[in-house]
């Protein structure tokens with residue numbers, strides 16, 4: 001037997017973030033209208049939250065309460081049964097005033113009477129002013145359970161304690177804290193759990209919603225790691241070749257390599273945004289790379305690479321592994337490899353090349369260019385930071401996520417201080433990279449490597465940016 | 479209550495269909511998301527994302543052929559299983575044949591060693607491989623037994639070689655993936671089935687031989703002492719005898735067996751002994767394991783990994799129904815003016831200007847105003863306004879209104895100090911408008927720097943207040959609130975009106 005959905009009215013003073021809450025709970029940044037000005041929402045608007053197509057909760061956004069002080073006086077004048085709040089509200093709603101001065105408030109009250117409970121949204125930075133207490137008094141007259149929700153709790157000027165005390169005095173002991181801009185699944189889970197406690201019914205359906213949302217978050221995490229791993233595997237194996245003696249061709253190859261990697265990164269970002277239900281306007285990084293013809297915050301920024309070269313160079317495994325790769329590529333005959341690399345550096349071909357790993361394709365006397373370890377590390381760090389930012393971004397956020405070129409320690413991304421095996425394998429099997437010319441037929445092999453890599457990258461620590469650069473000579477990253 | 483949201487399990491043919499479709503789409507790089515199949519999947523409700531993926535794969539144009547091919551591949555799986563069983567039977571019969579010597583004397587020791595020893599040894603190896611501690615990933619791949627692997631290899635080979643479907647490569651990939659993830663169970667099933675068949679074949683052949691031919695038994699050894707063997711033989715026979723209700727071979731019978739060959743009277747005893755040992759120690763454990771893995775295989779449907787590339791591209795479309803719009807309710811909202819009760823602005827009186835504070839952040843009264851604001855006030859008023867009190871709640875507002883209404887002479891103007899931290903609302907507008915009818919109300923907006931520190935947008939907040947002032951015919955004093963040293967304002971006589979910072 002399908003249960004009817006639980007209907008909730010989202011109410012509160014104007015500009016406290018009711019519509020923002022709707023956006024974040026529905027993961028829909030396009031819901032309604034959000035603005036810093038008051039009286040933005042003027043009409044009740046509903047959304048149903050579903051789990052696998054089952055309607056669990058109907059949420060209704062309402063206009064902001066603005067004149068509770070006078071409304072309470074009107075309600076007092078209406079009189080009627082002192083203890084029968086709902087009937088007083090009803091007679092107010094049928095009075096002419098409900099169509100005039102209190103038209104907006106009347107919409108809120110009608111919606112509340114039609115709902116099973118109310119979420120009362122509070123701007124926790126505000127002092128507990130008289131008008132808010134008037135609002136609460138009116139809401140309680142509707143005889144519906146009210147769950148106060150403290151918004152803006154991530155702000156340093158939030159007065160959560162003060163609010164909790166004040167709410168307890170009017171017998172509202174269950175309070176949820178939910179910042180609609182700085183999102184966390186835990187806070188959302190708590191919000192629903194408080195509601196379950198308050199309602200004492202419908203627990204099962206809400207538990208389903210909680211489970212679904214938590215599972216969704218886990219899924220997104222796993223999927224995001226997969227997407228990034230695919231990128232890293234593709235990039236690790238990406239190569240361009242050029243004639244050994246043709247400097248111009250080498251330069252071209254280097255640029256082609258950079259282009260391929262950059263566009264792959266853009267694709268990845270697009271996929272990540274899709275996954276978390278965001279759009280390109282949510283990330284400032286997207287517009288960044290090329291400004292005034294100069295690369296800023298770009299993957300191939302010389303300074304960035306120098307920094308990473310220092311860092312990765314110290315990791316014990318990295319150097320040895322690079323040597324091994326050269327050996328394998330030249331079939332163990334690495335004589336001459338050093339000379340060639342030296343020559344390349346001497347030609348001053350440019351950013352990508354100077355730091356790109358150079359392998360000798362001995363069969364044809366050609367140079368193979370691949371993306372080097374520092375760049376891969378940097379790329380990984382940047383993607384992981386993006387994932388973290390998206391996970392913590394409420395869909396109510398209006399300002400785009402600013403992803404600076406923070407440095408993250410390679411050690412915090414890669415386990416055991418070195419590039420994972422999957423990356424090496426990808427390096428040695430360029431055929432599986434989708435960035436190489438032929439459309440890769442080895443999807444299964446790539447997928448397996450990506451899945452392996454996804455298991456070992458550490459999504460948690462990539463954000464612990466370690467800013468203690470040990471001496472002044474290390475470049476600071478803009 | 480079932481938790482369907484956590485279940486991504488689907489039937490094996492569906493799993494293969496979805497996986498093969500995913501691989502084909504990935505390979506072509508094309509994801510058609512506006513076709514009938516996708517629409518049907520979106521419309522499916524209630525449904526998990528896996529249900530939708532499967533439905534979409536089923537409704538795709540090329541699906542029926544692919545489903546046919548998958549059915550064939552699964553048929554191939556069954557064939558491979560059948561072949562394996564047949565091989566087992568033949569191998570068992572062959573092994574049994576080899577112990578039936580032409581001279582009509584069965585070496586019981588040798589028969590037990592080949593027919594029971596080999597399967598038992600393999601079982602021990604299997605157990606070791608299965609329960610040897612190792613990483614999870616490795617465990618998935620190993621421990622399925624040789625026949626199982628042979629079986630799996632055979633089935634993917636069949637799928638690859640026999641099919642003519644354009645997506646056969648992807649199907650083989652899907653089968654291999656299934657094998658990687660779930661094949662261990664299936665391969666174990668096949669392994670145990672093989673050895674069961676082996677023992678059945680052996681027992682069957684022995685049975686037939688015992689029915690139709692005459693055999694004597696002996697127990698040969700070159701190095702073992704007969705005392706030990708005697709104990710061993712009795713020990714092996716104990717359980718079968720107890721279970722089947724037969725008599726345990728007697729001491730004398732065993733001695734005869736060990737010494738030369740069993741007497742003619744003991745033939746059936748030893749034939750039973752051999753068959754019972756094979757059934758009990760060989761066939762039974764294998765059958766039980768086969769049954770167990772068979773049940774596990776039946777109950778364990780594969781799970782779609784919807785985070786895999788290829789499925790991810792479908793998600794934005796297929797999971798869009800997590801929030802379903804219910805639309806706007808009621809009539810469009812009326813014009814703001816219809817909601818406002820606006821009084822005409824009064825003429826300026828002759829009395830000293832008064833000052834009130836509205837929902838200010840600071841708790842002091844009179845409020846700490848910056849030097850700049852204070853200087854501008856002094857300049858305008860040739861004196862300080864009378865600080866009347868704060869209007870933070872209803873009671874205070876009534877008291878302030880009443881106090882101002884009885885002031886005689888009427889104040890030159892009412893200076894309302896408002897905080898930019900508050901967003902202006904209709905309630906404040908109405909109250910200020912009612913004061914405006916007593917004496918002209920001018921607003922001073924403070925706390926710009928606090929709003930700034932909070933990351934708020936001062937400019938747009940000022941505009942909001944300007945809009946309110948406009949609507950309710952109030953005036954905003956363009957004072958510049960640079961935070962200078964703070965100056966106490968003179969205490970007003972009605973200090974008693976002050977109401978703290980709101981009820982708490």
Ligand SMILES: Nc1nc2c(ncn2[C@@H]2O[C@H](COP(=O)(O)OP(=O)(O)OP(=O)(O)O)[C@@H](O)[C@H]2O)c(=O)[nH]1
Nearest residue numbers: 014015016017018019020035036039040041064180
């Ligand atoms: N930093 C931050 N800003 C928020 C948060 N919640 C809401 N906002 C901002 O607060 C302002 C008001 O948000 P709305 O969602 O429009 O508020 P509302 O309650 O729907 O307002 P009305 O419809 O006008 O009554 C917007 O500028 C939001 O960006 C939050 O948790 N943190």
Ligand SMILES: [Mg+2]
Nearest residue numbers: 018019040041
């Ligand atoms: Mg709103």
